[in-house]
Every structure is written in C-alpha cells, then in structure tokens.
Amino acid sequence: MNSRNFKNLFKRNHVLTDVVGLEIGAGLTRGVPAVRLRRQSDKVEVVAAGFLDLKGDLPENHAAAETQPVWQLPGRFAAPHAALALTSTLGVIRHATGTGEDIPEKKQMMYREIDRAFGTDIPPLLAAMPDFQASWAAKLLPEGRRPTACSLQLTSLAAMNCFQRYAMCHSLDSGCVVLFVFQSYTAMVAFHSGIPLLYREHPLGFLHIQQEIASRMQMDVATVNQFMEDASVDLSLIFESVLRPLYRQVEIISDYVSRRRNTQVSRYYLAGAVAGESYWISVFKQIMQGEIDVFRTFSDLQMGETDASALADLKSTEPLFLGATGAALAALEVVEK
Amino acid sequence: MSPASLHYNFLHESERVSSSPIRLRFMVPIFSCFIAACMVIIWQFYAIQVEAVKSRKTLVDDEITTMKGTYSNIVMDRALEKELQAELKQLSFYKASRNRVGETLHQLTNCVSDRVQVTEVRLAIVPLPKEIVKPNPKAPVPLGPTNRFDTVSLRISGRAQPEGGSGLVDGLLRSLQSPAFSNVIQSAVIPKGAFRQESNLRTSFMGEGGPREVLLFEINCNCLPRRYE
Numbered sequence: 001m002n003s004r005n006f007k008n009l010f011k012r013n014h015v016l017t018d019v020v021g022l023e024i025g026a027g028l029t030r031g032v033p034a035v036r037l038r039r040q041s042d043k044v045e046v047v048a049a050g051f052l053d054l055k056g057d058l059p060e061n062h063a064a065a066e067t068q069p070v071w072q073l074p075g076r077f078a079a080p081h082a083a084l085a086l087t088s089t090l091g092v093i094r095h096a097t098g099t100g101e102d103i104p105e106k107k108q109m110m111y112r113e114i115d116r117a118f119g120t121d122i123p124p125l126l127a128a129m130p131d132f133q134a135s136w137a138a139k140l141l142p143e144g145r146r147p148t149a150c151s152l153q154l155t156s157l158a159a160m161n162c163f164q165r166y167a168m169c170h171s172l173d174s175g176c177v178v179l180f181v182f183q184s185y186t187a188m189v190a191f192h193s194g195i196p197l198l199y200r201e202h203p204l205g206f207l208h209i210q211q212e213i214a215s216r217m218q219m220d221v222a223t224v225n226q227f228m229e230d231a232s233v234d235l236s237l238i239f240e241s242v243l244r245p246l247y248r249q250v251e252i253i254s255d256y257v258s259r260r261r262n263t264q265v266s267r268y269y270l271a272g273a274v275a276g277e278s279y280w281i282s283v284f285k286q287i288m289q290g291e292i293d294v295f296r297t298f299s300d301l302q303m304g305e306t307d308a309s310a311l312a313d314l315k316s317t318e319p320l321f322l323g324a325t326g327a328a329l330a331a332l333e334v335v336e337k
Numbered sequence: 338m339s340p341a342s343l344h345y346n347f348l349h350e351s352e353r354v355s356s357s358p359i360r361l362r363f364m365v366p367i368f369s370c371f372i373a374a375c376m377v378i379i380w381q382f383y384a385i386q387v388e389a390v391k392s393r394k395t396l397v398d399d400e401i402t403t404m405k406g407t408y409s410n411i412v413m414d415r416a417l418e419k420e421l422q423a424e425l426k427q428l429s430f431y432k433a434s435r436n437r438v439g440e441t442l443h444q445l446t447n448c449v450s451d452r453v454q455v456t457e458v459r460l461a462i463v464p465l466p467k468e469i470v471k472p473n474p475k476a477p478v479p480l481g482p483t484n485r486f487d488t489v490s491l492r493i494s495g496r497a498q499p500e501g502g503s504g505l506v507d508g509l510l511r512s513l514q515s516p517a518f519s520n521v522i523q524s525a526v527i528p529k530g531a532f533r534q535e536s537n538l539r540t541s542f543m544g545e546g547g548p549r550e551v552l553l554f555e556i557n558c559n560c561l562p563r564r565y566e
Binding site: 112118134135143145146150154157 | 341342344346352357358360
C-alpha cells in the first residue's frame, strides 16, 4: 500500500487515480484492448496500452455465462481498479420518452438499465445491459488481486465519454456530430457544449466495409487494411457506395439538431476508424460538402515511458482503444465514497 | 461527476471488491474478534489476580484474627522476658559487684591486740555524686544500675589502754595497710582528731578494776570499689 492510498483511507471521498480500461467483446483478433491511465494533478497519462491475450468474447446467453473465466493481467496493466467497456449486441442505448421507462427487451431477459436526462427539452438517454453479461464481466477480475472492477459500461457510452472529455478540454461550444465507428455498427452522436443531444446507431461497422471491399475486390479480408492505406489503389467508389447511407443519416441528424434543437452543427468528427481515414474524409467532403476531423483517442493524454516502436504501433491501432480509454477516463472521474 | 456525465456504471455495489490482498471485510471482523478475545483474556487474567489477592487477604485476615490472642500473649511474654532479662542482667551486675570481705576482715581478729577493743566496724557504700545529665526522652532507659561503680569505705572505731595504746593502734593501722588486706582495702588512715583520750567512761572495757581512761581511735579505710559490670 503506497502513501497515497494510505492517505486516501482517511479521506471521506477520494478520486480514483489509477485505472485500467478493458474492452470486452470487441471481437478483435489481436486480443482484448487494454489501456492503463493514471491521473497526475490535472493531466492524465497513458501508463500502458496494448492487446491482452485473453478470451474476451462476451457470452451470448445464460448457458454460456455459466463458464466463468478469471483474468490475471500483466504487471504493467495491474492498476488497482479496472473499468470494463462491454460491446454487446444485446446492449441497448436509445432515447427514451421519459425517465423510468421500461424497455421491451426486458421481456426476454433481465437487464440493468440507467437513464439520464441532460436537459429539460432533451429526451433522456437510456442505456441497458443484460444482467447475465454484467455479472459475468464483474466476476472476471477476482477479489484480492489487481485490478478489480470499479466500473461497467457500454462501449458506445465509453467512447462518447472519451469525446466528451475532448470537447470539454477544447471548449467546443458549438454543435458537432461525432461518428464512432465500431466493428459491427457506427454510433452517431450530436453534441452541444459536451452534452449529447441525439444518439443514433447505424448497422454499418468497420467489418462491413472490410467485407464489402474484400467481396468487391475478391481478396482476403486480412489484406484489405493494407489496401486501404495504399495510395496506389483507389477505393473511393466502394467507400462512397458503402458510406453514402451512413452519411445520409448524418445529414438527417444535422438537420434534426438544427431544426428541433436550434443548434447549428458546425463540425464533424470521425472516431474509431482503424484504416481508410482518407476515404472517410474524401467521401464525406463529396457527399456532405464539408470537412470531417479525425478524433484521436490519445489526443489529450500524455504518453508515458513508451519506446518509439511501441508508440508507432500504438498510433496505428489507436482507434481500437477508444472504448477502453473512454471507460478508464469515465472511471477516473468517479468520486469514491 | 458533472451533470452531463456519460458514465453509466452498471456495476452493482455488491459486485465491487477490493484489489488489496488484505480483505478488510474479513480482516475487520477477525481483528475485532481478536481484540475482543485479548480484552477478555486480559480481563480474566486481572479478575483471577484480584480474586487470588482477595482470597489471600481473607486467609491472612483469618490468620490475623486467630493469631491476635496468641500474638498479644507473645507480646506480653516478650515484654516480661525483656523485663526479667533486665532484672537478671542487673542482678548479674550486682553479683559481679560483690566484694567478698568476710574472710579478709576475719583476719582482723589476729591483728587486734588484747588491749585494744574494736567497738565498731562499719562498711559503708558511698555512692558517687550523680552527674547532672539532661534527660533525653529518646535515649533508651538503662536496665542496670545507674552508677557503674560505688566507692566503699570501712570505718573501724575502737578504744585502747592508754599505756602503749597508740603503738597498738598504729600496729593495727599497718596491719590494715599490709598485703593481707590489699584485696579489700586500698588505703587506711587515721583521720585527724580521731585519736583521742577519753576519761569519763562509766565502765572500763577491761572490767571494774581497769583504768578509767581510754584511747579512742578511728581508722578510715578506702576499700576497693564495687564495680557493676
């Protein structure tokens, strides 16, 4: 027990300062994304980031959840606390008509749900997670060994939290729409002064783009990423056809926010796109007649003692840590009682 | 947490566990029990101690009660013994101070002529004048005689016939100064005026036909002192 923890024992409320964020159910072949963050005064430092060789698939039903693995994290990720971001197909994030609203999914299984209103004229944002998945995830990290779970979040909300911190840091007072690209879906969120005005999901994820390119170009999915970054190959037409419905949704959201919420959307952000950023930007420019900025996961975080090769590797995989980083950042804000 | 916080935490409070290898929820009750057990043991230890002291006190009280009569008797006996010891000591002093003069004075008959009549032999103890000592209440009272020794004087009075009587008295005086009496008499003198002639005696110690005038004499002797040691 170090001196800071010892002092914290006698404090009534204390803020967590060392948290590792883990994304469970990300469906990445590399492993489970893990980011260890440490708060030092008003700055947050990335102590370690990487993919852990753990079985990180969420159970899809109760029977699968009966098998309970126990994780032991490597020393550099062994923070006292862990924030878990769950990417679940059974998870629910949507706007509710009012607080305390029951979700229809509850008829099939037990859910843990939380709704929060961010303004009097903004419908509450409701989030729900299957109870069996939540309790399974909570038991992944056993007692008496670092780390133990202090927070359980949905990946989309964790990613939104990551961007919210960025918006706060850069004082983004105007309206903006952020596209969080995940493996199987894309979440589009309209923010105003860091407050989420509208949340929508589109069933187009990075995997779909990969598969579309692979099928059209008749190549292996594994080599698609290399093609995306290769300037000699033009994938604009494929990207345009795939992204057009998504960007159409972005347009609708912008229109809705400007008309119904009286907020003009002036900026657009792209987060979580692992490859082909240039196509995302060019297609956006072509369809929306505007600019879209790339939101970097570690943009406002200090990098710890990381060697050059690790840093380069981290830069190329940075979007994949969006959920884990967002979860850890959210936990760092928690005031323990 | 800001009002616009997007931290939706689905973790139940019951699922939050400590990463510390020392689990407070186990250690606190264990420590509490341990401290309570320690306190009970200490309390019992002191209770036993107190009980033991109490029982010992009761025993001692009983013993004192039973021995009180005996003790007072012992104290009285000890006091009596001390008194008797003092008396014995004093008596031993007196015994030691005794000067046997009988045999020596018996020889006096051999030294006295027929013409000398000893009328009085007085052995007197002359106590020394007492020292004026400031009484000290703290000083122990001496058990024996207060004087360490007494001077003893021997006065021999008598009469002799006028003819040759002075020589006879001188002879007696010399006899008394001789070594035969040295174990009793230290010095012997005829005090001034103690040797005189007397004529108006009603009867002569020599009988009806004897001379009417006689020489009266007196010899004072300093004897060996009585030492109370």
